[in-house]
Each structure stands twice: as C-alpha cells, then as structure tokens.
Amino acid sequence: xxxxxxxxxxxxxxxxxxxxxxxxxxxxxxxxxxxxxxxxxxxxxxxxxxxxxxxxxxxxxxxxxxxxxxxxxxxxxxxxxxxxxxxxxxxxxxxxxxxxxxxxxxxxxxxxxxxxxxxxxxxxxxxxxxxxxxxxxxxxxxxxxxxxxxxxxxxxxxxxxxxxxxxxxxxxxxxxxxxxxxxxxxxxxxxxxxxxxxxxxxxxxxxxxxxxxxxxxxxxxxxxxxxxxxxxxxxxxxxxxxxxxxxxxxxxxxxxxxxxxxxxxxxxx
Amino acid sequence: xxxxxxxxxxxxxxxxxxxxxxxxxxxxxxxxxxxxxxxxxxxxxxxxxxxxxxxxxxxxxxxxxxxxxxxxxxxxxxxxxxxxxxxxxxxxxxxxxxxxxxxxxxxxxxxxxxxxxxxxxxxxxxxxxxxxxxxxxxxxxxxxxxxxxxxxxxxxxxxxxxxxxxxxxxxxxxxxxxxxxxxxxxxxxxxxxxxxxxxxxxxxxxxxxxxxxxxxxxxxxxxxxxxxxxxxxxxxxxxxxxxxxxxxxxxxxxxxxxxxxxxxxxxxx
Numbered sequence: 001x002x003x004x005x006x007x008x009x010x011x012x013x014x015x016x017x018x019x020x021x022x023x024x025x026x027x028x029x030x031x032x033x034x035x036x037x038x039x040x041x042x043x044x045x046x047x048x049x050x051x052x053x054x055x056x057x058x059x060x061x062x063x064x065x066x067x068x069x070x071x072x073x074x075x076x077x078x079x080x081x082x083x084x085x086x087x088x089x090x091x092x093x094x095x096x097x098x099x100x101x102x103x104x105x106x107x108x109x110x111x112x113x114x115x116x117x118x119x120x121x122x123x124x125x126x127x128x129x130x131x132x133x134x135x136x137x138x139x140x141x142x143x144x145x146x147x148x149x150x151x152x153x154x155x156x157x158x159x160x161x162x163x164x165x166x167x168x169x170x171x172x173x174x175x176x177x178x179x180x181x182x183x184x185x186x187x188x189x190x191x192x193x194x195x196x197x198x199x200x201x202x203x204x205x206x207x208x209x210x211x212x213x214x215x216x217x218x219x220x221x222x223x224x225x226x227x228x229x230x231x232x233x234x235x236x237x238x239x240x241x242x243x244x245x246x247x248x249x250x251x252x253x254x255x256x257x258x259x260x261x262x263x264x265x266x267x268x269x
Numbered sequence: 270x271x272x273x274x275x276x277x278x279x280x281x282x283x284x285x286x287x288x289x290x291x292x293x294x295x296x297x298x299x300x301x302x303x304x305x306x307x308x309x310x311x312x313x314x315x316x317x318x319x320x321x322x323x324x325x326x327x328x329x330x331x332x333x334x335x336x337x338x339x340x341x342x343x344x345x346x347x348x349x350x351x352x353x354x355x356x357x358x359x360x361x362x363x364x365x366x367x368x369x370x371x372x373x374x375x376x377x378x379x380x381x382x383x384x385x386x387x388x389x390x391x392x393x394x395x396x397x398x399x400x401x402x403x404x405x406x407x408x409x410x411x412x413x414x415x416x417x418x419x420x421x422x423x424x425x426x427x428x429x430x431x432x433x434x435x436x437x438x439x440x441x442x443x444x445x446x447x448x449x450x451x452x453x454x455x456x457x458x459x460x461x462x463x464x465x466x467x468x469x470x471x472x473x474x475x476x477x478x479x480x481x482x483x484x485x486x487x488x489x490x491x492x493x494x495x496x497x498x499x500x501x502x503x504x505x506x507x508x509x510x511x512x513x514x515x516x517x518x519x520x521x522x523x524x525x526x527x528x529x530x531x532x533x534x535x536x537x538x
Contacts, residue, residue, distance in 0.1 A: 107492040144447035178413035221414040223376040
C-alpha cells in the first residue's frame with residue numbers, strides 16, 4: 001500500500017525540472033498531499049497565484065523554505081517578517097529557518113550564535129501575532145561556516161527553551177543522523193512539543209559535494225526506520241518531507257524523481 | 270620569535286613530497302622538534318631505521334598515526350597491538366586512534382559505537398602494559414560513515430570515563446571547532462587529564478572535498494587563538510601538531526609547506 005498522504009515533497013527536490021505549477025501538478029498526479037515550496041518559487045509565480053496553484057491541486061504546504069540568515073542578511077528582521085506573511089498566505093504549517101553562519105570575514109562562532117538568538121527573539125512576536133510557528137533547522141556541522149551555526153538538536157532545543165512558545169525544530173535525517181545525543185534529544189523535542197517537521201534524505205558514501213550530493217532514501221547510510229520510530233514515539237504525526245539537493249537527481253525527469261521518492265518512502269522509510 | 274619547538278609536523282602534511290627520511294631531514298633543517306609519522310612510513314623504512322632517522326635528526330614523535338578501525342579491520346586487536354609496539358619503538362608519546370565507521374552495508378551506528386567501546390576495552394590492557402597511551406580522535410561528523418563513529422569530544426570523553434586510565438583524546442581543530450559544547454568539554458578533558466594531542470588545520474569555505482581539502486591555518490574560519498587558549502587553560506602544554514590533508518598543498522614543495530606551517534603557526538595560532 002502506498003502512503004503518499006504521509007509524504008511531503010520539498011520542491012527543492014525537483015527545482016531544476018519544474019516550476020511551482022509544474023511541480024504541484026506532478027505531485028497531484030502522484031497522489032501527494034503535501035509540498036514545501038521555496039520563497040523564490042512563490043515570488044516567481046506571485047503569492048496569490050501560488051496559493052491558488054496549491055489549492056487547485058489539492059495540496060497543503062508543510063514548511064515554507066526559508067527564513068533565517070540572521071547573521072548575514074542586512075535586513076534579516078524585515079525579510080523574515082515578509083517570509084512569515086508569505087507562509088501565512090499559503091497556509092504553511094510553519095516557516096523553516098536556516099539561521100545563518102559566520103558573517104564574511106568573521107571567525108567568531110559564539111558571536112554568530114548570540115546574533116541568531118537575538119534575531120529569533122526579535123522576530124518571534126511578529127510570528128506569534130501571525131500564528132506562524134518558526135521552525136529552527138539545525139544543520140550538519142559541515143554547514144556551520146556558511147549556512148547555519150545551529151548544528152545540533154540540543155542546541156536548537158536550548159534556543160527554544162530560551163524563547164518560549166511559537167518556535168520549534170525541523171528534524172532532518174541528513175543533518176542529525178550522526179549525533180550521539182540524537183535519540184534522547186528527539187524525545188526531549190517531543191516532550192516539549194517542539195517538533196514541527198521531519199525531513200528525509202540520505203547521506204551518501206562517498207559524499208562528493210558538501211551541498212549538492214544528498215542521497216535518495218536507501219542509497220546511503222541512514223537508518224530511516226529507527227529515525228521514524230523515534231519521531232513517532234516523540235508524538236509527531238505529521239508527514240515526512242523529502243528534501244534532496246542533488247546534482248545527480250536534478251538530471252532526471254521530475255516525474256521520475258517523484259515516483260522514486262514515493263517508492264523509497266514506502267519501501268525504506 | 271619563531272616557536273618551532275612547540276610545533277609538530279604530522280608527516281601526512283608532506284606525505285606526497287617526502288618519504289620519512291626526507292621529511293625528517295627537512296623538518297630538522299627548519300628547527301622543528303617534533304613529528305608525527307604514519308605506520309606505512311615506518312613500514313616502508315623499517316622500524317629500527319625509522320627510529321634512527323628520528324633520533325639522528327633530533328626529532329621526537331608526538332603521536333603515531335594510526336591505530337583504531339575497530340569496526341572494519343578483520344584483525345583489529347592484533348593490528349592495534351602491533352601499532353602499540355611500533356609507537357613504543359619510536360618513543361611516541363601516544364598512539365592515535367581513528368576508531369572506524371560503519372561496517373560495509375551496515376546502518377547501525379549504535380552497534381558500531383558499541384564495537385568501538387568493546388575494541389578499546391580489549392586493547393587497553395596491552396597498551397597499559399606497554400606504557401603507551403591510546404589517543405581517541407573524535408572526527409568531524411561528516412566522517413561518521415566511513416572513518417570514525419566517535420564524532421564529538423563529549424562522546425570521546427564518555428568513552429574515556431568508562432575505560433579508566435591509559436586512554437585520552439586528540440583535540441583537532443578541524444574536527445571540533447563547530448561544536449557548541451567545545452569549550453566546556455575541553456575544560457572537562459583537562460580536568461580529567463585526558464588531553465594527549467592538539468592538532469591544527471583550518472576549515473575552508475567552500476570545502477571542495479570532504480577528505481583532502483583541509484586548509485592551512487589562517488586560510489579558513491577557525492579561531493585558532495581561542496582554541497589554543499582553551500587548551501592551555503585546560504593544562505595541556507604539549508606541541509601543536511599540523512595535520513593537513515590537502516590536494517592543493519600536496520602540489521607544493523615539501524620545504525615550502527613546512528616553512529608555511531611555521532610562519533602560520535607563529536602568526537595565526
């Protein structure tokens with residue numbers, strides 16, 4: 001039995017092949033119920049039209065990708081407020097935050113982390129007023145310099161503790177699978193009601209590119225059933241969201257990629 | 270003033286350019302007091318001759334690289350015992366252990382980690398009898414699948430706690446710099462008398478290859494003075510050891526690489 005209703009396709013996965021409309025139509029043809037679009041895709045289509053495309057294809061949005069970049073964007077607060085508005089306009093369940101790495105020329109990771117905490121605190125009242133949960137995504141430590149200086153689930157949950165309501169975490173297999181503290185921290189995230197999303201992609205051996213060589217589930221070393229069991233035991237019942245940045249998969253037809261996502265979701269995850 | 274007496278050259282840094290003898294003679298010409306050879310370099314020269322080459326050039330050995338691979342080597346215990354003997358034969362201060370990743374085809378990271386703990390426990394009596402400290406090197410999480418499933422300093426120190434005397438850790442800037450728990454864990458390592466080595470190399474942005482694109486100190490994002498201060502405050506007074514795996518630096522003359530290591534050590538670290 002195919003459980004496509006528990007699956008979300010992050011549209012970065014087929015970004016090279018499909019614009020927003022083509023991606024949504026392809027997902028609908030395959031019985032997918034959820035997608036996660038990117039802000040540039042909404043901008044290219046127009047926000048109102050994007051919302052119509054989603055609804056017209058029977059699709060709900062898991063996360064909107066993405067806000068954040070508190071350490072590097074010159075107008076981070078304003079831009080993140082716009083991202084919250086856009087997430088609300090398409091009815092997304094949360095806004096994904098990739099928090100940013102080191103500012104250009106800086107080696108002060110502690111300062112970058114303080115700036116992230118300050119940026120989140122400044123943004124949070126607007127998110128709460130909009131009813132839009134902020135989802136901090138801890139990224140793999142190899143992205144600490146240039147993408148996100150939040151690199152473990154424990155660190156993200158400590159930020160949530162300090163911030164209070166209206167903020168949670170993305171649990172992404174690719175970023176978190178290696179962490180010796182993973183299982184207790186997933187349980188903690190569940191107890192605290194912080195789990196907003198469950199992203200899936202595989203870690204390949206060898207990994208030939210730090211950014212664009214993520215694997216289809218089953219092609220790498222991640223134990224997806226163990227991860228799923230931990231997330232379920234922590235009380236999260238939302239869809240699993242496939243997010244694969246991959247030069248290799250970008251060269252295959254979008255429909256074939258979606259079909260493979262579904263097949264692997266059902267056989268591997 | 271040049272502090273070459275506080276510097277060790279890990280001979281992987283000039284492996285492509287120099288065999289053991291050439292590397293040691295080059296280091297001696299530059300006033301270096303310490304080197305860290307690799308087992309294959311000792312084997313190529315012969316163990317007794319390798320010891321003579323070191324002594325004849327006034328060089329002491331920091332770590333011998335490397336034992337470990339408890340999860341994948343078919344004869345890990347025997348091979349690690351030979352490594353201990355070799356480390357003792359050259360008078361190394363410790364044997365570096367890269368503990369191994371997932372066995373081929375396995376996705377069971379927890380089982381691999383148990384196997385590492387069991388392998389260390391089995392090896393330790395031999396190491397104690399030889400008076401050779403075992404230095405667990407936690408590697409960056411991007412190496413968890415294929416090189417080492419010990420990926421944080423806290424995890425390595427937990428292993429040390431369970432094992433008792435005769436085992437410690439390598440603090441390598443490249444592997445550890447991103448860790449939100451780094452400073453308290455370095456302090457813990459010092460309190461427990463576990464610091465056996467301090468390796469240095471830089472994390473480049475972008476990193477173009479997971480294995481062979483480490484940076485010369487100063488070319489990347491790591492705050493070396495902060496790391497050094499933490500290590501010194503934790504009570505470690507041994508040399509800093511430059512270990513750079515780099516396709517780029519492998520193409521430069523070995524003497525020029527050593528000269529650059531010294532210059533950067535004095536200006537950056």
